[in-house]
Amino acid sequence: xxxxxxPFGAILQMTALPGKRDEVLQILTHYARTLEGEPxxxxxxxxxxxxxxxxxxxxxxxxxxxxxQAHFQHDFFRALQxxxxxxxxxxASVRPLAPVVRRVQEVVAESGD
Numbered sequence: 001x002x003x004x005x006x007p008f009g010a011i012l013q014m015t016a017l018p019g020k021r022d023e024v025l026q027i028l029t030h031y032a033r034t035l036e037g038e039p040x041x042x043x044x045x046x047x048x049x050x051x052x053x054x055x056x057x058x059x060x061x062x063x064x065x066x067x068x069q070a071h072f073q074h075d076f077f078r079a080l081q082x083x084x085x086x087x088x089x090x091x092a093s094v095r096p097l098a099p100v101v102r103r104v105q106e107v108v109a110e111s112g113d
Contacts, residue, residue, distance in 0.1 A: 040067020
């Protein structure tokens with residue numbers, strides 16, 4: 001498999017301005033709902049850093065390099081960049097990944113009955 005055909009992933013570290021993390025999360029939550037328009041995006045997960053109230057972590061995976069390029073060209077991605085610009089202390093730090101194994105287990109919540 002060539003590099004262009006291989007799955008691609010990234011972990012992003014975003015540092016919100018003090019007091020702005022909830023706004024960043026609201027924007028990312030809305031953005032996640034737009035990803036049906038990006039069929040090459042296979043994973044988009046957002047997590048809070050338990051040790052820093054301003055940090056947000058994002059884990060993304062794509063089917064291949066072409067899907068990453070399509071992601072960058074998507075109108076919703078461009079809008080996301082504009083919305084986040086005023087809320088981040090600095091540009092997001094991006095660490096590229098080469099996904100190998102992923103296991104996701106759906107957990108069904110128990111009812112309070």
